[in-house]
Amino acid sequence: MDLVDLLKRPEGKILEFKRDLSSPEGALRTIVAFANTAGGTLLVGVEDRSRRVRGVSDPLALEERMASLISDRIAPRLVPEIEILPWRRTQVLAVQVHPSASRPHYLARKGAVEGVYVRVGSTNRRADAELIEELRRFSRGEAFDEQPMPGLDSEAIDFRAASESFAAVRKLARRDLETLRLLTRHQGRKVPTVGGMILFGVERERYFPDAWIQAGRFGGTDRSRIVDRAEIHSFPAQAVEEAIAFVQKHTLHGAEIGAVRRKERWSLPPVAVREAVINAVVHTDYAQRGAPLRLSIFDDRLEVENPGLLPFGLTVEDLPRGVSKLRNRVIGRVFHVLGLIEQWGSGIQRMTTACREAGLAAPVFEELATRFRVTITTAKVSAPVLDETDQAILACLADGEGWLTSEVAAEIGLTPRATRTRLARLVGRGLVREIGTGPQDPKRRYFQAEAAPA
Numbered sequence: 001m002d003l004v005d006l007l008k009r010p011e012g013k014i015l016e017f018k019r020d021l022s023s024p025e026g027a028l029r030t031i032v033a034f035a036n037t038a039g040g041t042l043l044v045g046v047e048d049r050s051r052r053v054r055g056v057s058d059p060l061a062l063e064e065r066m067a068s069l070i071s072d073r074i075a076p077r078l079v080p081e082i083e084i085l086p087w088r089r090t091q092v093l094a095v096q097v098h099p100s101a102s103r104p105h106y107l108a109r110k111g112a113v114e115g116v117y118v119r120v121g122s123t124n125r126r127a128d129a130e131l132i133e134e135l136r137r138f139s140r141g142e143a144f145d146e147q148p149m150p151g152l153d154s155e156a157i158d159f160r161a162a163s164e165s166f167a168a169v170r171k172l173a174r175r176d177l178e179t180l181r182l183l184t185r186h187q188g189r190k191v192p193t194v195g196g197m198i199l200f201g202v203e204r205e206r207y208f209p210d211a212w213i214q215a216g217r218f219g220g221t222d223r224s225r226i227v228d229r230a231e232i233h234s235f236p237a238q239a240v241e242e243a244i245a246f247v248q249k250h251t252l253h254g255a256e257i258g259a260v261r262r263k264e265r266w267s268l269p270p271v272a273v274r275e276a277v278i279n280a281v282v283h284t285d286y287a288q289r290g291a292p293l294r295l296s297i298f299d300d301r302l303e304v305e306n307p308g309l310l311p312f313g314l315t316v317e318d319l320p321r322g323v324s325k326l327r328n329r330v331i332g333r334v335f336h337v338l339g340l341i342e343q344w345g346s347g348i349q350r351m352t353t354a355c356r357e358a359g360l361a362a363p364v365f366e367e368l369a370t371r372f373r374v375t376i377t378t379a380k381v382s383a384p385v386l387d388e389t390d391q392a393i394l395a396c397l398a399d400g401e402g403w404l405t406s407e408v409a410a411e412i413g414l415t416p417r418a419t420r421t422r423l424a425r426l427v428g429r430g431l432v433r434e435i436g437t438g439p440q441d442p443k444r445r446y447f448q449a450e451a452a453p454a
Contacts (some may be wrong), residue, residue, distance in 0.1 A: 001094055003085045006043060007051055011122040013315050013367070014040035017048040021062060024069050027095075028107060029117050029124045031070060034097035035078055035105045036127070036135055037119040038315050045092040055090025062093050070095075073109060076102045099313045104135035120309065120367055130287045131370070138312050144287050145195030145328040148186040149207070156192045157182055158235075162200040165237050169338060180337070181330045195330025198286055199236055208286055210307065211236075213243050215295040217250040223296070236281050236331065237338055243277045243295055244270070250297045251378070266449070267378040268302055271354035271428030272363065275347040276374045278340050280306035283327050288370065305373040316365045319348045351376075358429050359384045384429070389414070393422060394448055397432060402445030 009015055016030050021044055034040035044066070045056040056062050063082050070078055081096040104127065107115035116127040116135070127135065137144060149156070157177060166172040177183040182196030197204050198211050205211060213232040219225040230246050232239045251267045280293050285308025296303040310316070311325035324347075326332045335341045351374075352362050359382045364375040386394070392412045396403055403411075409419035423446055426432035436444025 001041070001083055001085060001096065003043075003087060003092060003094070006041060006094075007046070007053070011048060013119050013121060014038055016040065016042050016122065017046040017051065018042060018044045019047050019054060020044065020056070021065065024073075025107075027066075028069060028073055030119075031078070031080065031095060031097055032074055032105045032107060032115070033117040033119040033124040035074075035080075035100040036103050036117065036312070037099070038310075038313050039097050039099040040119065042095040042097070043092055044095070045087075045090070053087050053090070053092060055087060056093055059084045059091040059093055066093065066095060073107060074105055075108045075112075076105060078102075078105055101139060103139045103312065104132055118309070120369065125369075130285075130289075134285065134287060135312065143195075143327065143329040144285070145193060145198065145330040146181060146184075147194050148184050148191045149194060149197060150186050150189075150191055152192050152197070154183055154190040154192070156202055157196050158200045158202050161235055165200070165235065165338065180334055182334070193330055194286065195328060195334075198328075199331060199334055204235075205233065210289060210292045211284075211286055213239050213281075213293045213295055215243060215246045215297075217246075217297045219299070221298050221300050237335070237340065240274075240277050240281055240340065244274055246295065247273050247277075247297060247302060251302070266430035268376055269354040269358040269360070269429045271425075272351045272358075272360075272376055273302065274428075275351040275354075276302070276304040276363070276376065278335065279347050279351075279374065280304050280372075282332050282335055282341065283311075283372070284308055285327065285370075291371075300379060301375055301377045303373055303375050305368075305371055307371055309367050309370060310372060316367065319365055320352055320362070322346065322349050324348070354428055356382075357385045384431075389422060390426060390431075393419075393426060394431065397446055397448035400447065402435065402447050404443065404445060408446065 006015065011017060014034070018027055021027060027042060027044065030042055044062065046053050063084060066082055070080065078100065083094045083096070085092045085094050104116045106112050109115065116132050117124045118127050118131060134144065159174065162182065163172045181193055182200060183190045184193050192201065198208055201207065215230040215232060216226055217228040219227045228250065232242045234242055247268065248266065277295070284293060284306040288307040291307060294305045308327065311327050314323065314325050332341060341347065355362055355376060359380045361377050361381050366373045389412060393408060396408055396411050405416050405420050405423065408423065409416045412419065414422070423432060427434055431449050433447050433449060434444050435447065
């Protein structure tokens with residue numbers, strides 16, 4: 001364990017400093033929270049604000065005391081690694097806690113209801129009943145949206161709505177509802193799963209009243225003045241499209257008058273917006289009650305916020321590296337089949353790449369209370385990245401007449417498949433727009449970031 005490296009970092013989800021062990025309750029709460037969430041390291045002998053190393057006077061005695069406190073006051077049994085680290089003429093005690101397979105851990109004195117803590121940022125938060133149950137499900141390897149709803153029958157799923165959602169992909173048969181885990185067998189009966197009800201339930205909001213999206217456009221950079229609002233109560237796959245349309249409606253960033261046509265510029269890359277909205281819908285903790293998903297547009301940023309912390313074992317720092325854990329398996333599977341999710345764990349990286357290629361700062365990811373937020377700013381920090389091939393494509397489309405994929409391919413000397421990939425990426429960055437009946441339309445035409453032709 002590298003003490004210098006730890007001291008360079010601020011306190012956060014997986015790191016905490018303690019000056020001493022004079023009040024062990026706080027240290028034990030941190031150890032419980034680390035074990036329940038994503039693991040972490042507690043350093044005793046370091047001031048938490050200044051990070052000044054004070055050291056400990058009798059490290060061997062403190063090590064023994066720490067081991068006894070953990071053994072006596074935390075349940076179920078937890079065995080972290082305790083190490084004495086030298087620092088100049090003194091020592092620091094380091095307690096390294098790994099994510100536990102025996103969640104939820106709790107302070108024995110407070111019990112299994114009042115003594116459970118999780119880590120949120122650099123603080124320890126007492127877990128409520130819903131969060132404790134999520135910890136238990138996680139330990140059992142279960143997902144909330146896979147659970148059966150035994151009080152309902154198979155007719156609780158709107159088969160017509162499901163069929164319409166899948167129409168562009170394949171014809172849906174009733175037996176597919178079980179394959180997709182929208183229905184499951186429970187005590188000899190077919191009943192909907194939680195995920196099935198959230199996705200296509202006839203009375204979905206009766207059982208999950210917060211499974212909708214609240215969208216707002218605010219004037220300025222705070223919430224004091226609202227310009228427009230929308231409550232999106234459609235089935236989730238359609239709600240994603242409506243939420244994206246709301247963002248596009250309010251993020252048109254002026255117009256550029258060119259030699260041929262008036263060109264509209266989007267202040268946010270569509271790929272980043274799409275990934276942020278899909279990520280929120282797929283990773284929401286639908287067991288929580290009290291607030292829906294929220295989409296907020298300000299003059300300088302977009303915020304997309306959903307109920308639920310990151311899945312246990314995951315930190316904000318893991319996200320840009322493509323590390324991912326799927327909270328809702330049924331919803332994730334359906335979105336994957338519908339083509340809304342391309343590859344597991346790639347959404348955050350696509351979001352980040354789209355922002356950087358558009359000349360924007362990387363998105364900011366935060367855990368706030370029991371919610372997760374993605375913030376995408378609109379201020380340019382660099383020029384958009386365009387290689388020679390991208391520039392050649394935009395030059396082709398500059399006449400405003402609309403080009404077929406095959407026409408662009410012939411002009412730039414790439415195969416139609418490679419050209420489609422290039423065009424899709426430029427569409428995602430908001431530099432090109434496609435006009436057609438859908439993604440499978442062989443006659444769809446591409447235009448350079450301008451309004452649809454009359």
